[in-house]
Amino acid sequence: MTTSSLLSEPAEIGVIGGTGLYELFTDAAQFRVETPFGEPSDVLTVGTVSGRRVAFLPRHGPGHSLAPHRINYRANLWALRSAGVRRVLAPCAVGSLRRELGPGSVVVPDQVVDRTSGRTCTFYDEGGASHVSFADPYCADGRTAVLKAAADTEQPVVDGGTMVVVEGPRFSSRAESRWFASAGWSLVNMTGMPEAALARELALCYTPVALVTDLDAGIDADESVTQEDVYAVFARHIERLRALVLSAVDALPRERTCDCARALDGMALPFDLP
Template sequence: MYYSADIGVIGGSGLYELSEDVKKIEVDTPYGKPSDDISLVKVGAKTVAFLPRHGREHTINPSEINYRANIYALKSLGVKAIISPCCVGSLRFDIKPGDFVVTDQFINMTSGRKDTFFEKPKVNHISSAHPYDQKLRVLAMESAKECGITAHFGGTVVVINGPRFSTVAESRMFAMMGADVVNMTQYPEGYLCLEQEIPVVNIALTTDYDAGLEDHPDIKPVTNEDVLRVLKENETKVKALIFKLIDKLEV
């Protein structure tokens, strides 16, 4: 049977839990299996394909995610846009836990990840100067405002391998490099969307201050418990923003 979807969402669990009318499908790709089954959900007149990037039980480390299979699977369903929510640590005092960031740039500090579809004999070089779609970013900010959510328009996310958090020295270095937030999954996820010509937007929820901040000794390094707590506190906001954005998309 042939399945299709209008919009793809890659993120944590939650989207398919909002509706009882969910169709879960397995998708095979030339690059192996994606992180999990894809859940097809009707949102108004649109069909949304939801894929949990770490697997439904959060069993896949950031460096072990099959990013190519995930993006290819959504491409095979015909999605016209991908929404990529994630959690980030802040490198700036004014980007506070609970704030959202609609990023516009990334810095890749990962290694060893399969990060291109262009392998021999098909080698191609494309620009990644502006990796996130401007139209989607504007709509995401409009959605945040309408939901009463504090969001920052623009920001550079530095992407590390994980699963460990940064050292103090690394966190300091990332800030000196011009990064605003730190994450473990936006590369190569966002870039692979470019190669497949799928507009993508990253909506980042700030959960912590990474390894702490210079000149703020009262701000302690992040713990996994901190991340889970802030994520739980903002789960409703994440879902509201995503659904508001889906409503605005014309696909």
């Protein structure tokens, strides 16, 4: 597979996730994208899914080389928009804060809580105050498309739930897990923020698709979470997740009429959008 800096045809949809998804593309090619914010996690792999151009970016870089707090989220989202992407599907691994959401469950969350610290979380560092709406952090049309794809392929998917994003790379203590669960939150993750917020600042549609790999430590008093177990569960279910994401690509509306597309209306931006 060759790598070029020239994207011959814009991508319409972006997928940020684990390695391997590009293998189902019918005409994959790799492209390097430069951004004002440094290097993205990796090159973009662009191909066709259900007649639509899709750009895939491995969130953690080649060989899962980047820890969650070391990912250049700004470069990743900027690179995707520069390639033409306006809709982003974001499959991710999560821990569960609810016993009924056991390993292997797939959830399409509708809310997020940010418990990260020290990450660069905005594009608007200069040029005055710019405030985007984030009341509903995920794209309504994107969520509908994933749920429709799940129904069409008879995959069980949970509609809704709050995902709390922690700094990592360590897993939560039992006390932290119980605290999160007592607040009514459903999932815990390490990469969903500032990814979702940055997507909104670029007026991108952003939809997470969460695969539960474990019950968080405080939820199951007899067990603790290990990296080995998380990776093993994810590997067992990656084909299901990949099939769902690719089906969702086909289910996404061809035209954007959602609020995400109008997120920057009336705002004076300190930069020109790619």
